[in-house]
Amino acid sequence: MADRSLIFPAQEYRDRVARLQAGMALKGLDALLLTSPADLFYTTGFLTRFWESPARPWFVIVPQVGGPIAVIPSIGAELMGRTWVTDIRTWQAPDPADDGISLLADALSETLATQGLIGVPMGLETHLRMPLADFETLRLRLSPRRFVDATDIVQRVREVKSEAEIDRIRSSCTIAARAFARVPSLAAAGRSLADIFRDFQIALLEEGADWVSYVAGGAGQDGYGDVISPAGAQPLQRGDVLMLDTGAVKDGYFCDFDRNFAIGIASDAARSAYDALWQTTEDTLSALRPGLRPGLRACDVHALLCQGLDARGAPASGGRLGHGLGVTLTEWPSFTPLDKTPLRAGMVLTLEPGCVLGNGRIMVHEENIVLREDGAELLSPRAPAELPEVLS
Amino acid sequence: MADRSLIFPAQEYRDRVARLQAGMALKGLDALLLTSPADLFYTTGFLTRFWESPARPWFVIVPQVGGPIAVIPSIGAELMGRTWVTDIRTWQAPDPADDGISLLADALSETLATQGLIGVPMGLETHLRMPLADFETLRLRLSPRRFVDATDIVQRVREVKSEAEIDRIRSSCTIAARAFARVPSLAAAGRSLADIFRDFQIALLEEGADWVSYVAGGAGQDGYGDVISPAGAQPLQRGDVLMLDTGAVKDGYFCDFDRNFAIGIASDAARSAYDALWQTTEDTLSALRPGLRPGLRACDVHALLCQGLDARGAPASGGRLGHGLGVTLTEWPSFTPLDKTPLRAGMVLTLEPGCVLGNGRIMVHEENIVLREDGAELLSPRAPAELPEVLS
Incomplete structure (x- = not known):
């Protein structure tokens, strides 16, 4: 440019x-x-x-x-x-x-x-x-x-993005994906979330972000309690699930997706929650074909996500389960029961199912997509089907 | 914490x-x-x-x-x-x-x-x-x-900061100062501003910033034309003056100061403009003793800065020549002719004289201070008295 x-x-x-x-x-x-x-x-x-x-x-x-x-x-x-x-x-x-x-x-x-x-x-x-x-x-x-x-x-x-815009968002997603691929070398038991947030921001810049407008996340045994707090100084422990979420910016366009990592061997509870989130996302990606279902609204996607989670015994966490994305970290519409915005081809959206674990903690999974006439196209490279374990 | x-x-x-x-x-x-x-x-x-x-x-x-x-x-x-x-x-x-x-x-x-x-x-x-x-x-x-x-x-x-707040702003300034000290190893003829902005943000994080809310700057022969644009891909050339300006954040508190660097041997014009800015800042630091001059207002500091620049043949650039600082990158008051805000002990401020060079370009110098009863205390470690040259 x-x-x-x-x-x-x-x-x-x-x-x-x-x-x-x-x-x-x-x-x-x-x-x-x-x-x-x-x-x-x-x-x-x-x-x-x-x-x-x-x-x-x-x-x-x-x-x-x-x-x-x-x-x-x-x-x-x-x-x-x-x-x-x-x-x-x-x-x-x-x-x-x-x-x-x-x-x-x-x-x-x-x-x-x-x-x-x-x-x-x-x-x-x-x-x-x-x-x-x-x-x-x-x-x-x-x-x-x-x-x-x-x-x-x-x-x-x-809300309807041009191909030029979609390319920019895809670029931001690609940068973030490369940074996420480096997390296993940054995250380890004994390191603090503050250190990991800092290193992850550096990785995003090294991978090509112009600037990093948003990094958040959480860590805790099998899941986390909060996803908007600044990083604390307490060290990660084996059995924690670490989540990192980023809105890195390239040419003024954001990505917004997260990734989860088990610190050490993942527990059955953590693997099962991750699997429910991943499979529900998979099902929803298949269902998101506005060309096939005229009249699909934001609230319908919320219902799809909730149904998928319920069917897998992983009840949805409250709040919205995804949203628009583009020149700000979040845009309308919101995947909530209340948002009736019609979905249209060209919309760039996040699918962000979150579920509550038995211990009251939550786990959140997020992908970025663009709606095409013939279905949803991923802009974030798809998360691995199984919860990655950081074993170093 | x-x-x-x-x-x-x-x-x-x-x-x-x-x-x-x-x-x-x-x-x-x-x-x-x-x-x-x-x-x-x-x-x-x-x-x-x-x-x-x-x-x-x-x-x-x-x-x-x-x-x-x-x-x-x-x-x-x-x-x-x-x-x-x-x-x-x-x-x-x-x-x-x-x-x-x-x-x-x-x-x-x-x-x-x-x-x-x-x-x-x-x-x-x-x-x-x-x-x-x-x-x-x-x-x-x-x-x-x-x-x-x-x-x-x-x-x-x-606008009147507690000692706890002043300590936080000083911490942010100290982090930025360490990153600025690394600029001579990041900046060189042939490198683009985009690369330097990226590396500088990484340096800020490595030196302890929680996040980097603001990096701007400019580069051009002897001075620059614009200080708010995103970095471009054009390479630095010998004879350029590079300016970097940052609002790095630690514990929610900002610094906001800049530093200038000559790429190669500085021209007389560049050295002279830098000297005018540095000496004007020095004079203004001495004059900023609200305990000694009750009734000192923001506009009076603007006048001091303009007089110092005029006396040195380096006319002030338009706009404000400093402002408040704290939980946002910029706060009131503004050092403009129009701002009558009384200055009080405990205010954290930036002194930001800018001058116009003969070629129509500008140079901007910035320090962060806290007003004390008995004078201005620097929060940013003082810029060097002579324009540093990056000779590698």
């Missing part, structure tokens, strides 16, 4: 914006106001780790017709200038008196008639990444224009 | 909440509603990389009297249970029908009389990390209780 700031050819972004504009037309929206790192990267190609600083808001307007308008802090002008966006307006942020709001209001005023509708993602899994008081000011300044929810428009477009 | 989930003894968090409650009392607030990773970590000790997933909102209520109430997705119950918080209420998120809003509304209703005021950070450098539509629902449900801006209350408390 000659210029890493763009990631894809401009046509990719034009297509995305055209799809957003088609959605906007259906809902009668005159503009879309986007503020999140993911939505800005998606529409413009603007990729930076500078989002880590919460100091400054960044705005992209997608008008009903024409290319996006970037209204951004001047520190981002050079990088945005290397994307396909040609209308770039900047201010010196942070400005306590007016942090880009007048500039943004002017740009929106030019874009819409005074009776216009401006879409903003304000539903499930969204946040408005700007000060709330500034949004109130903007709302008053632009009245009688109205702000309405555009979550659905953005999600229906972003 | 036996239990990494807490980081500090419970008394540290009790003191923080007591200071917030004192600020709330002054403004007549009955409760504070917090939603951001930084505010939740600050008040409870809840530290996780799981914030990388935008799927779920998390809430902490600080009542006018008593300990915080955590209203969180059930996936976080175990980790939150290891903090000092005892009132933890959970729901199965994400829930498209009610993603914690009824639970949150009930908790707030218990906490405040119907005429109460609820503070939410909604000013500069804040975002509300929950769906906007859910906030509107909450607002209606809790009416006639009102939501008011609490940015000032939170910022005045968080």
